[in-house]
Amino acid sequence: MATRQAIVSLFIFLVFNIFLLAVCHAAKPSLETKVSALNQFSTNNNGVVELDSDLYDEFVAKPRNYSMIILLTAMEPQINCLPCKEFDPEFRLVAKSWQWSGNDLSRLYFGSLDFKKGREVYAKLHLNNAPTMFYFSPTTGPYAKEVSEPDKYEFNRRGFSAEEFASYLSGHVGIKVPVKRPINFFAIFTTIFIILGTLAVIKLIFSFIKKVFQNRNTWAAISLVIILMMISGHMWNHIRSPPYVMSNNGQISYIASGFSNQLGMESQIVAMMYAICASSMCYLMFHVPKIEDSTKQRFGIYLWTGILVGTFSFIFALFRIKNPGYPFRLFI
Amino acid sequence: MKVLGLDTQNLSALLKVVILGLIAAVALASRLFSIIRFESVIHEFDPWFNYRTTRFLVANGFYEFWNWFDERSWYPLGRVVGGTVYPGLMVTSATIYNILRTLNFTVDIRNICVLLAPLFSAFTSVAAYLLTSEIKDSSAGLLAAAFIGVAPGYISRSVAGSYDNEGIAIFLLLFTFYLWIKALKEGSAYWGALTALFYFYMVAAWGGYVFIINLIPLHAFTLILMGRFSSRLYVAYSSFYILGTLMSMQIPFVGFQPTRTSEHMAALGIFGLIQIIAFVEFARSYISSNQAQILFKSFVVLSFVGMLSGLVLLTLGGYIAPWTGRFYSLWDTGYAKKFIPIIASVSEHQPTAWPSFFFDLEMLIFLFPAGIYLCFKELRDDHVFLILYGITASYFAGVMVRLMLALTPVVCVTSAIAISRLFDIYLKLDDTDKDNTSAKNNKPAIEKSNTSAKSNKSAIEKSSRKGDASRSTSSSTSKSSEKKKKSEQFRILGFDTRILVITNFFFFLVIFTWHCTWVTSNAYSSPSIVLASRQADGSQYIIDDFREAYYWLRKNTDYSSKVMSWWDYGYQIAGMADRAVLVDNNTWNNTHIATVGKAMSSSEDVAYQIMRRHDVDYVLIIFGGLLGYSGDDINKFLWMIRIAEGVYPNEVREVNFFTPRGEYRVDDEATPTMRNSIMYKMSYYNYNELFGGQGQDRVRGARIPADKIKLDTLEEAYTTENWIVRIYKVKNLDNIGRSLEQAGAFELGKKKRKRVKRAN
Structure with a gap:
């Protein structure tokens, strides 16, 4: 009986010991288990380790003999984080390319933590915007770096493209991180089809196209449209990409304040005004003088002069909004 | 008919000369605002370099100028001036100077430099006259000359004192x-x-x-x-x-x-x-x-394709240099911002918003498309040229504010064509009487017949190459088209409508001149080295801090001292203070500029090392906080950081200068990196003492942190009247081998702390 009791107590002791061991493992897993877990996670999921708060703490904890880039994102539809959605495929593309690059995969891991699963991390890091991305450099092993702070990826400066992200990683890890965009066969076929279709259409209506192509009015229209776009600040819009209109407490404003600032709609309004002025000039020069009937001609001249003066004074008014110190005006 | 003993033709020639002369005089005179308001002084930045080189050319002759190695800029690298400069401007003014000298007019070279751009604007209006009369007729030419004479888009770069390449270009x-x-x-x-x-x-x-x-x-x-x-x-x-x-x-x-x-x-x-x-x-x-x-035909096409592919191959092979960054950034508009921040940082390289177009061209901006349409109506070879010029120049002007200058001439020419065409139609009084059109005694008719003769001539020339067979047919078609033109002749029937249109456009032209004069006087006539403001009683108050500081440098420092400043002020320091500078507006060496940027944005000990290595004796910064002068160095600071980060990405980080919320601040919430940078320290050093409490920065609308700023490696040498320019002297190494920080602490009467010792 005594022996049996001893056996039971030994068994309990053993179980307890194993349990203790397991607890210890859970609290502080060894580097090898971490790496093997990472390897498993990443190979199963095209190179991206989907994290939650616990996993985040585990993989980020020192020591690390690997680099880790962690994207803190928010893909839930109710949060409606457009940049997150924009960057996510690019991030996964780089991760996948890394998987197939033939490099030593244990050098770098890609982690992604969604807001849904990692509120604690967001709270701990005092993050209130997504996406945010941190690079953790290895602390032990041959590639260890002395830097202890994780490096934050600057989305504002570098943007969302996979190429830029990969070059950032290459700089930090020290090996070239490739980007292999998958070949989009569908897009290629559609392009070929469209080109062939267009060529066929061109062949069919060649005489008509030739007529249009050689018509000076076509070219006049193209040139005038280009010029009107340019002189009304299209290139500014193209480079600075301002909002089309601005809504301020429910009120939509079409005009931006400030001399060297404009909205997308605003430049279109201005282009339209210029076009009206220029065409009323042209009507006064070409159309009206050809009218044989004197009453009709008189009416035409008064009409176009009126339109010209009205539009021009509107341009003046618009300009006075942009430049309040401007002293001149025309009627309004 | 004779007037003053001249027949009509001679009279109109005389009138043209007189009008053109008056236009040239107006073009010259409207650029003199800055001389009258301030004085005959060279403006801005680049002109100071041109002025300095011109003086060198006049003093030492052309041969010396060609071989000039300037060791007083880009210290310690120096600059080969003769080989890196467009010499046309300097040679022009030196020639004028020498001619006047031989005629015994002893004019100061500075006055020639100051007045060169207005003089060439007068020439420009003559050139515009010639070009437009070649394309349409002389009345359009006179209008074009008048337009370009006063158009602000051109005046912006050619007022008296703006002695720059564009002035003659x-x-x-x-x-x-x-x-x-x-x-x-x-x-x-x-x-x-x-x-x-x-x-x-x-x-x-x-x-x-x-x-x-x-x-x-x-x-x-x-x-x-x-x-x-x-x-x-x-x-x-x-x-x-x-x-x-x-x-x-x-x-x-x-x-x-x-x-x-x-x-x-x-x-x-x-x-x-x-x-x-x-x-x-x-x-x-x-x-x-x-x-x-x-x-x-296929031979021509094939050889064209062959040449094109050969060009591509040569470019890829490296035999032909690809487009340089400056020009390439005109096509790929995002390129400069990413790869050459130094180009993107210049304010005149920013894209143009629509108000600038209107500001610089006013009514011409909508006459321009009308004129282009007119060119399409006739479409002779020279009209094609105008159209191409118009399209390309409007694109370039849209991409870069500075290139508004290239757009202005074509806008003036095409608008003049449009307006004069309108006046031709609405002022032609004898048009109702069809028989009189052929009468040669009125001016428009002469011009018209001239142009039709020209077009006839070109038609004949065109047909001549087609061979004799097609010749007769083509000339007969041109005749028939002329007939058709006559039947479609433009005429205005009512007298009141003529009056309406003419007065309307006369009024427009008057507003245009008002606008141009206003813009010239208010926006483009400031020399920017002398500022003016109005006092409460309305009297003018001249702010002359820049020259004060440069003159102080000139008189109180050793001739061989080296001055470190941001590159914007390099030419001015070299020109006015005559001291060696590390970087200047030539910006040929990005690394050197980045080094200066790094020094400015680093903490004292890092910056001190850089400054010692470059033999810097004085540091000059611009500070607008007291006066509210927004073009100061704290506002340019981000570009310094950005440029420095491009070369030293591990040592200078732009993010460290922004608060966690992404703001760029100078008050209590400024980041530690910001507050430790010598630029920040130099800007606000002793600033609180001026207020006797917390200082107020009037540019950024911020209160400066109350704690006293300590400078160990630099000492304040001079601060101008309105605090715009502050000059610091870089201290020498300590006599008894202490670090300057220790020495500073000792001076303050503090005991050597153990911690400091251990750090050593």
Whole structure:
């Protein structure tokens, strides 16, 4: 009986010991288990380790003999984080390319933590915007770096493209991180089809196209449209990409304040005004003088002069909004 | 009919000369605001370099100038001035100076430099007159001259004192274009050679000559595509290209670029193409079978494709330099911001919002499309040129504010064509009487017959190359079209409508001149080294801090001292203070500029090392906080950081200068990196003492942190009246080998702390 009791107590002791061991493992897993877990996670999921708060703490904890880039994102539809959605495929593309690059995969891991699963991390890091991305450099092993702070990826400066992200990683890890965009066969076929279709259409209506192509009015229209776009600040819009209109407490404003600032709609309004002025000039020069009937001609001249003066004074008014110190005006 | 003993023709010639003279006088006079308000002084930044080199040229002669190595800029690298400068401007003023000297007018070289741009604007209006009269008629020419004389888009770069390349370059641009149109019309090598000569002058004067050497080939190419190849085009283009290229290679700064860089390849390619086409045309006149025609055509197309692919291969192989960053950024507009922040940082390289167009051109901006439409109505060779010029220049002006300058001439010319066309129609009184149209005694009729004669001539010339067979038919069609034109003659029936339109446009023109004068006087006439403000009682208050500081440097520092400042002020320091500088507005060495940026944005100990290594004696910064002068160094600081980060990405980080919420602040919430940078420290050093509490920064609307700023390695040497310029002296190493921080602590009477010792 005594022996049996001893056996039971030994068994309990053993179980307890194993349990203790397991607890210890859970609290502080060894580097090898971490790496093997990472390897498993990443190979199963095209190179991206989907994290939650616990996993985040585990993989980020020192020591690390690997680099880790962690994207803190928010893909839930109710949060409606457009940049997150924009960057996510690019991030996964780089991760996948890394998987197939033939490099030593244990050098770098890609982690992604969604807001849904990692509120604690967001709270701990005092993050209130997504996406945010941190690079953790290895602390032990041959590639260890002395830097202890994780490096934050600057989305504002570098943007969302996979190429830029990969070059950032290459700089930090020290090996070239490739980007292999998958070949989009569908897009290629559609392009070929469209080109062939267009060529066929061109062949069919060649005489008509030739007529249009050689018509000076076509070219006049193209040139005038280009010029009107340019002189009304299209290139500014193209480079600075301002909002089309601005809504301020429910009120939509079409005009931006400030001399060297404009909205997308605003430049279109201005282009339209210029076009009206220029065409009323042209009507006064070409159309009206050809009218044989004197009453009709008189009416035409008064009409176009009126339109010209009205539009021009509107341009003046618009300009006075942009430049309040401007002293001149025309009627309004 | 005779007036003053002159017949009408002579009288109108006299009138034209008088009017043109008056326009030139107005163009010159409206640029003198800054002299009257301030004084005869060189403006801004680049002009100071041009002024300095001109003085050198006048003092030492051309030979010395050509070989000048300037060891007082870009210390310690120096700069080969003779080989890195467009000498046209300096040589022009030196020539004027020497001519006046020989005539015993002892004019100061500074006054010549100050007045050179207004003088050349007067010439520009004459060039605009010539170009426009060549394209339409002399009344349009006079209008164009008047427009360009006062258009703010051009005045912005040519007021008295703005002694810069653009001041003479716009005249050269327009005059070269005039000569090109003339050469193309006459088909003469004489005019072609003259075009090349003025092109050479343009190359010597301004880097914008690239615009000419691409626009003229584009014109030639378009004419070829339109099937308007002619012997006139061949002669004009070939003579222009060969002579122009050979001459342009004489400028050391240009050198072999015309054969080695992509910017010039279009011209070379068109030159080759035009030779092939000329040969084919020649051969075609002997062989007339249909198959041969097809063969010739495909030969031309094939050789064009071959040349193009050869060019691409050579570029890829590295034999031809690709487009340089400055020009490339005009196409790929995001390029500069990413790769060459130093180009993107310049305010005049920003894109243009619509108010700037209106501000610089006012009513002309909508007459411009109308004029272009008019060009399409007639579409002779010279109209094609105007159209191409208009499209390209409006694109460039949209991309860069600075290139508004290149757009202004074509806008003036096309608007003048539009307005004068309108006046032709609405002022022609005898139009109702159809018989009088042929009468030669009124001016518009003469002009009209002239132009129709010209177009007839060109039609005949065009037909001459087609051979005799087609000749008769083509001339008969041109006659019939003329008849048709007569039947469609424009006429205005009512008198009241004429009055309406004429008064309306007269009024528009009056507003235009008001606008131009207002803009010139208010926006473009400030020398920017002397500022003016109004006091409460309305009297003018002159802020002369810049010159005060530079003069202090000149008088109180050793001649061999080196001054470190941001590159914007390099030329001014070299010109006014006559001290060596580390970097200046030439910006040829990005790394050197980044080093200065790094010094400015680092903490004292890092910056001190950099400054010692570069032998810096004084640091000069611009601080606008007291006065509310927004163009100061704290506002430019982000660019310094950005440029420094481009070269030293591990040592300077832009993010560290932003608060966690992404704001750029100077008050209590400023980041530690910001507050430790010597730029911040130098800007606000002793600033709180001025207020006797917390200082108020009037530019950024912020309160400066209350704790006292300590500077160990720098000491304040001079601060100007309004605190705009602050000069610091870099301390020497300590006499007894302590670090300067320790010495500073000792001076303050503090005991050496153990912690400091351990750090050593």
